Amino acid sequence: MARTPSGAFGILPRRLDCAAALAPGILTYETESGDEVFLAVDEGVLVKVGMDVLISVRQAIGGIDLGQLQEAVTREFLNLNDEEKNVRSVLTRMEGGFISRILDIEHGQ
Numbered sequence: 001m002a003r004t005p006s007g008a009f010g011i012l013p014r015r016l017d018c019a020a021a022l023a024p025g026i027l028t029y030e031t032e033s034g035d036e037v038f039l040a041v042d043e044g045v046l047v048k049v050g051m052d053v054l055i056s057v058r059q060a061i062g063g064i065d066l067g068q069l070q071e072a073v074t075r076e077f078l079n080l081n082d083e084e085k086n087v088r089s090v091l092t093r094m095e096g097g098f099i100s101r102i103l104d105i106e107h108g109q
Helices: 066-078 082-106
Strands: 002-004 007-009 018-022 025-030 036-041 044-049 052-057
Touching (some): 018 082, 025 052, 025 066, 036 066
Antiparallel strands (some): 002 007, 018 044, 025 036
16 A cells, blocks of 8 residues: 555556555555565655556665554654755656656557
8 A cells, every 4th residue: 555645545456557656654565475564655656557566765664563664754754844845745746747758658648
């Protein structure tokens, strides 16, 4: 499960290709062996093409329990000053537009 500025969503098999700007939060995914993994992530981008899901974030914290991850999100990623928030907002919009154009080119549109 991933979190965007508009809310959280999951990716199931056969989902259409997509790109999404990620918001700070807990990213959950399942490994091929069925293990569930939790990561605290900063803002970034998620791209799903075919069976591949690629994620790029500025910072990620893993390897600690879920409660500590939520504290890390609050401490490390959500306490930004206004200037940092504005810069990140602009960069997120630029990244989202860039990814959308790449997907359009891949699909011949």
